[in-house]
Each structure stands twice: as structure tokens, then as C-alpha cells.
Amino acid sequence: MRIGDLEILPVSDGTMVVGGGRALPFAMRAGYDTHKDYLTRDGRMIAALGAFLVRTGDRLVLLDAGMGPRTCGPECSHDHPHDADDIVHHIPLTTAEDAAAFEAILRAQGLSDELIAQRRAAVRGNSTHYGELGRSLALLGVAPEEITDVVISHLHCDHMGWISRRGKSYFPKADIWAHQADVDYFLNGDPPDEPMFKLMYGVESVQDRMAPALSQIKTWDRDMTIAPGVDVVWMPGHTPGSSVTVLSSGKSRGMMLGDVIHCPLELVDDEFAIVADVDPELAAKSRERVKRELEDPTIHSTSTHFPGLRFGRLLSAEGKRTWDWLE
DSSP states (O other): OETTTTTEEEEEEEEEEEOOTTTGGGSSSGGGGGTTTTTTTTSSSEEEEEEEEEEETEEEEEEESOOOOOOOOOOSSOOOTOOOOGGGEEEOOSSOOOHHHHHHHHHHTOOOOOHHHHHHHHHHEEEEEEOHHHHHHHTTTTGGGGEEEEEEEESSSSGGGGGTTTEEEETTTTTTEEEHHIIIIIIOOOOOHHHHHHHHOOOOOOHHHHHHGOOOEESSSEEEEEEETTTEEOOOOOOOTHHHHHHHTTTEEEEETTTSSTTTTHHHHHHOOOOOOSHHHHHHHHHHHHHHHHHHHEEEEOOOHHHHHHEEEEEEETEEEEEOOOO
């Protein structure tokens, strides 16, 4: 994909299958065919995991950093930069201990026995396959040491997982950009969803994964330019510091939407929303702001959860929005 002089390359880390959100049944309505490659008939979403590599001048900018390699500290015996041991296929709640922990988390939230049973049933069939980003970069001929900047859309585990590997910074020469509000929430606080992420995806905490690279973090608290043609824009709600990245060159523009938008159906169906926002009301306002921006059909957009890490565009006519994938 090219945005003017910018080259944007998808970098896969894997896929996940998730279900159980209140919104997924809306996928069965009219217009489903446009979205059937990532929304299943039983109401689950197949989401990509990964990143985008942007070549701009002498900079190599990575937008997001996937779910990460297998949780493994410096005591691991292997040290190949893209080892098969990195690959994880995780199915949640396969042990009685994990199921009990899941129930305890939901009970602490005040959910009834009926709702807890519904949630447990919903996550059956969920799975996550990840750990491919190192090999994906290698296939592009890029070494981790060549990355000059890593721009994290937000500090959820599936967007910053390759920041470290086996107790060491994975991108040792890169500046790692994160919004100050997310740094405060995830690294200086005690985010309540961390135990659930561990159960659902088999990952270590964001604090543990970020620890080897703390000295590389560059925070921002106002919209800014990271590299030529690469700008970050604050879009809070999904997390306190959630953001999008605007890519521009000449008259061409593109947007990487992070988790402000998880999938294209969120752009065309106002009743569809993934249940994963820290502040749902604020997240809805950010989504609406993105929709208005993308009604310009010359802007191409994507997310690290869009199937195949593909770009598309939002079309608007007669008060109705539709999604068009780019070939």
C-alpha cells in the first residue's frame, strides 16, 4: 500500500476469534456479505493481530506491535530473533483454575450467576494465535534493530506485545511513542482488565512487557508529528490515551485506526460496537469523529484488527455509509 511517497507494509502477528459481545448479532442484518470474511454466522469476529511498517525518508516506523511472543523471561535457552517457540495458540478457560478466576473477576464486577454463565458460554470457541511478528519482519528483510520508531495506538496487550522479548527490548534503537494518559493508566496505575487479558490471551501484564523498554518511551499529550507524514491524533475512550495515526504525503491521506474502530462494521452500523471500552460514551464520540473524517472517500483506512490487515474506504451516499475494500 502506498500513500503518496509513503510505503505501508502489513506485518502479521496472528489472528484471534472472539465472541460474546452484545453487538455481534447485528452482523446478521442486511449488508452482512461485505463483512462475512471476519464475522461468522454464530456471532464471532475473526480479528487480525499485527502492525504496519511505514517507510518514510530514512525512518522505519512501526505502527503498533502485535500480541507478542510467548511469555518467557531471560532464562529461556533459545535466542533466535524469530524462533518457532514464539508462536502461541491459546484457548481460554481450559483449566478449572482459570475458569474459577474468570468467574471471580465477573462476580467482583457485580454480575449475576446467569450473566456469568452466559459469559462463560460466550468465550467457548474463542482462540488466539500469535507470535509471528518477528518472522513477518524478517520476511520483509527488516531487523528489529532497524526500527527507528514504534507508535503504540494504545497500551492494550494486543497492540504492544513485541515491545520486549525474553526480558529484553525487542526494538533496542527505537523511540517508543505512547500517549501520556495511557502511560499513567497502564504503567503508573492498576488497570482492572489485566487479569482478564491474561486469562483470555495467555499474556503477561502490560507493565511486565513494557519494563525492559521503559527508557525508550516517549510520551505525548497533544497531537503531533512523529516522522515525516506520520502524525498521531488523540481519540480517547477505548483507553484514556487511545489514538489514531494519520499518514499523509502530498494530497494523499490514510489512517490507521487502532481500536477506535475494531472492524469496518463499526463504521457503517451505528448500533454495532465492540464491548471493550474504558469509557464507552467517550469512545462513541471518538468513533463518530473518525466516521466524519473518513466520509472523504479519498482517505484510505485500516486497523491492526482488519482482516488481512487490508485497507479500505468509507463511502457515504444518501445518508447511508458503506464499506469498500481496496483490492
